[in-house]
Amino acid sequence: MRLLIAKCEVDYSGRLDAHLPEATRLVMVKADGSVSIHADDRAYKPLNWMTAPCQITESEDGRTWTVTGANDDMLRISFSEFYSDDTYDLGEEPGLNKDGVEAQLQELLAAHPETFGEGWQLVRREYPTAIGPVDLMFRDAAGQHVAVEVKRRGEIDGVEQLTRYLELLNADPLLRPVRGVFAAQVIKPQAKVVAESRSISCQLVDYNFLRGLDNPEDRLF
Amino acid sequence: MRLLIAKCEVDYSGRLDAHLPEATRLVMVKADGSVSIHADDRAYKPLNWMTAPCQITESEDGRTWTVTGANDDMLRISFSEFYSDDTYDLGEEPGLNKDGVEAQLQELLAAHPETFGEGWQLVRREYPTAIGPVDLMFRDAAGQHVAVEVKRRGEIDGVEQLTRYLELLNADPLLRPVRGVFAAQVIKPQAKVVAESRSISCQLVDYNFLRGLDNPEDRLF
């Protein structure tokens, strides 16, 4: 990884055109060739960047870099002053472990249909439809189909999604009638209102509790 | 801006839980207090981060940082070795100018109603409704109102948005009937299916061609 602190001007042209007037910034070149230009605020996002794979061409005097990427993307950096220029070997990145995302929630709910009610049985996860897969399809104690949309945070989008699925599923005489359940760790009031106005019931899910069912030793009490 | 190259282990807990095993990484602390941890690949995204506002607390021996943000977000960085530690004053960031985003597409389409058909006339941009502005409102050759939703990339969300507007507009006896057109540089197949099932027509837009109409000198041939 090469870290440059320098006064520079930047032009990007590709999916859009963008220009950065001259100022002092951090220019980061990573081992995969990617380049990013950071200002002294906003943790997450560089002002400009080029994702790998890309190629850096330096001008003879080293004052201009032309970075070309896929699809005519081009980044041009014109340096007017260098304050520091250091290169480091960081070695292998062992990678990030995440825990608590939607996929895990879906997995846990598939394994514990009783969360929704007695006698529920999983039909399948990612139940396919013409407009995409329904997260979970169950049959309730009475054998009626129930489509479940799983979200970490329940917002209106999720209700819209489930509504589209239900429209489609209820057009199928072999499945009809299909109920809908909107399951999430938190459900925004607006989403709840919209869901209920469409007879979709809402189910709050306790991720830590469900995880505890599978790993009783992790359980706190 | 403070740049640390160090061997470290990181734990994040907040909206999810995440763990980074020990490895050498770049830790960046910006002037606004935000912290990000970068590996030697992926231009754009840090492995872990904390957005401002947040507070950094160093342990007595300086080997552990606890960064706390809003909403119980916490990042804990445990350092085992420091390779470099430099602080720079970058000064003011004059800011980024962009060109070619949705706003421009909307502007170009407003100036060129013939993109949609002969005899179309613009009623107005950002046509106001109770649930927000419609990107473009036209009258077609027959004088019928047409609401246009403009996107750079046409996905299902945009169709939903337009659908909500159309519902509302068609409830107004002075406007009714209002047709809908979904205009984008690319339209995803699923979005197209949903749009057409609701009698919303799809219009692909060539940004460079439209821009060429206004700046004939830029045109290539």
Place this chain on the structure above:
DNA sequence: ACGTTGATTTCGTAA
């Protein structure tokens, strides 16, 4: 302060 919308979104995953 909150909600909505766009983004050079990026990133993962399944078809």
Place this chain on the structure above:
DNA sequence: TTACGAAGTCAACGT
């Protein structure tokens, strides 16, 4: 490879 949905989405803008 493509296409779609999620993201610790982030960030800007309007109410």
